[in-house]
Amino acid sequence: xxxxxxxxxxxxxxxxxxxxxxxxxxxxxxxxxxxxxxxxxxxxxxxxxxxxxxxxxxxxxxxxxxxxxxxxxxxxxxxxxxxxxxxxxxxxxxxxxxxxxxxxxxxxxxxxxxxxxxxxxxxxxxxxxxxxxxxxxxxxxxxxxxxxxxxxxxxxxxxxxxxxxxxxxxxxxxxxxxxxxxxxxxxxxxxxxxxxxxxxxxxxxxxxxxxxxxxxxxxxxxxxxxxxxxxxxxxxxxxxxxxxxxxxxxxxxxxxxxxxxxxxxxxxxxxxxxxxxxxxxxxxxxxxxxxxxxxxxxxxxxxxxxxxxxxxxxxxxxxxxxxxxxxxxxxxxxxxxxxxxxxxxxxxxxxxxxxxxxxx
Amino acid sequence: xxxxxxxxxxxxxxxxxxxxxxxxxxxxxxxxxxxxxxxxxxxxxxxxxxxxxxxxxxxxxxxxxxxxxxxxxxxxxxxxxxxxxxx
Numbered sequence: 172x173x174x175x176x177x178x179x180x181x182x183x184x185x186x187x188x189x190x191x192x193x194x195x196x197x198x199x200x201x202x203x204x205x206x207x208x209x210x211x212x213x214x215x216x217x218x219x220x221x222x223x224x225x226x227x228x229x230x231x232x233x234x235x236x237x238x239x240x241x242x243x244x245x246x247x248x249x250x251x252x253x254x255x256x257x258x259x260x261x262x263x264x265x266x267x268x269x270x271x272x273x274x275x276x277x278x279x280x281x282x283x284x285x286x287x288x289x290x291x292x293x294x295x296x297x298x299x300x301x302x303x304x305x306x307x308x309x310x311x312x313x314x315x316x317x318x319x320x321x322x323x324x325x326x327x328x329x330x331x332x333x334x335x336x337x338x339x340x341x342x343x344x345x346x347x348x349x350x351x352x353x354x355x356x357x358x359x360x361x362x363x364x365x366x367x368x369x370x371x372x373x374x375x376x377x378x379x380x381x382x383x384x385x386x387x388x389x390x391x392x393x394x395x396x397x398x399x400x401x402x403x404x405x406x407x408x409x410x411x412x413x414x415x416x417x418x419x420x421x422x423x424x425x426x427x428x429x430x431x432x433x434x435x436x437x438x439x440x441x442x443x444x445x446x447x448x449x450x451x452x453x454x455x456x457x458x459x460x461x462x463x464x465x466x467x468x469x470x471x472x473x474x475x476x477x478x479x480x481x482x483x484x485x486x487x488x489x490x491x492x493x494x495x496x497x498x499x500x501x502x503x504x505x506x507x508x509x510x511x512x513x514x515x516x517x518x519x520x521x522x523x524x525x526x527x528x529x530x531x
Numbered sequence: 532x533x534x535x536x537x538x539x540x541x542x543x544x545x546x547x548x549x550x551x552x553x554x555x556x557x558x559x560x561x562x563x564x565x566x567x568x569x570x571x572x573x574x575x576x577x578x579x580x581x582x583x584x585x586x587x588x589x590x591x592x593x594x595x596x597x598x599x600x601x602x603x604x605x606x607x608x609x610x611x612x613x614x615x616x617x618x
Contacts, residue, residue: 348589352591354592360577362571364572403570405549430579433573433576458571459570
């Protein structure tokens with residue numbers, strides 16, 4: 172069962188989409204699981220043959236539980252171990268025998284208990300704490316609210332945020348987009364968001380400390396730049412699935428990926444890697460008139476970039492005040508990992524890139 | 532295509548984008564985006580859906596004219612009528 176968010180502890184297998192004996196290849200959707208973030212398609216990260224499934228549909232299992240065994244194709248490179256393909260039976264949550272007995276006694280579903288003991292082991296106290304709290308609310312909206320609550324509470328409790336902002340002249344970008352979109356059919360038109368994400372992703376190459384995770388007291392930079400795009404859901408709540416390798420996608424590709432991601436996020440059809448892989452979040456809240464975004468970092472990420480409304484405002488060019496398209500870009504970052512000086516250089520880098528949209 | 536057929540086609544696209552919305556309560560002369568909490572990406576999806584169904588591509592410069600349901604229906608009606616007149 173893949174971990175699809177900082178505070179996901181368990182998921183319920185809904186259905187197998189591949190069956191024992193079938194060949195699977197990297198990226199195939201193998202199963203669907205029900206989580207607090209909706210129904211998620213689980214991908215495989217290796218190629219081979221699905222040897223057997225280990226979890227029956229309808230079963231709720233803790234994160235890390237092996238779901239299936241995949242026999243690798245002969246000669247294939249060694250797989251990256253993932254929760255989906257690990258064939259070992261060792262993936263169950265560690266639970267002390269006393270805690271397990273108490274859980275049975277109190278009818279506590281261990282799959283929903285977050286362990287606080289050594290290596291995440293579930294202790295007697297964890298089981299006692301969980302009494303009466305293990306029944307997930309039937310209403311998905313409420314479950315999602317709880318998942319968000321858990322993530323942001325952890326964020327604000329553990330992450331010392333610092334906040335900085337930078338007003339960016341989007342005049343060149345706005346003019347470039349108008350020119351580009353004039354002759355494009357609607358399905359191929361570009362939006363500001365694609366350029367903003369592209370500028371952030373390219374700038375992150377020079378700021379690996381912002382494209383990282385904070386794990387067990389240390390920062391771990393991530394080689395891939397997977398921008399989580401915050402998408403509000405129509406019935407409340409939000410998700411921030413990954414635009415994978417955003418720095419390697421062209422503006423056109425990022426636009427197509429964004430449209431696809433928004434459509435699937437709102438239809439409840441995201442893939443597991445899209446929820447587990449973001450290395451930073453970008454949130455664009457200008458549509459509803461917001462000037463400035465003060466973001467909450469999604470742990471274990473260490474930064475979130477916000478953009479407000481693009482407005483016509485006064486801007487000084489060569490000593491004269493002129494009207495320009497302006498946007499307020501903000502960075503909320505983990506002060507354990509980076510300092511305001513580096514954050515300021517990062518935002519200045521984003522602004523520089525947006526001055527030359529032709530080069531994005 | 533009658534105006535009612537156009538309306539049904541547009542509401543069909545809107546229903547895919549905002550499945551929870553009660554479209555019978557949509558005020559025809561007020562902006563769609565404000566009433567249905569449609570963001571810029573969803574507004575783009577609306578126009579992409581309209582283009583797929585009706586083969587009318589609304590250029591960016593005309594977006595202000597199609598902000599409301601009536602505005603969009605007027606616009607589509609005029610564009611489709613112009614197309615038939617050309618035949």
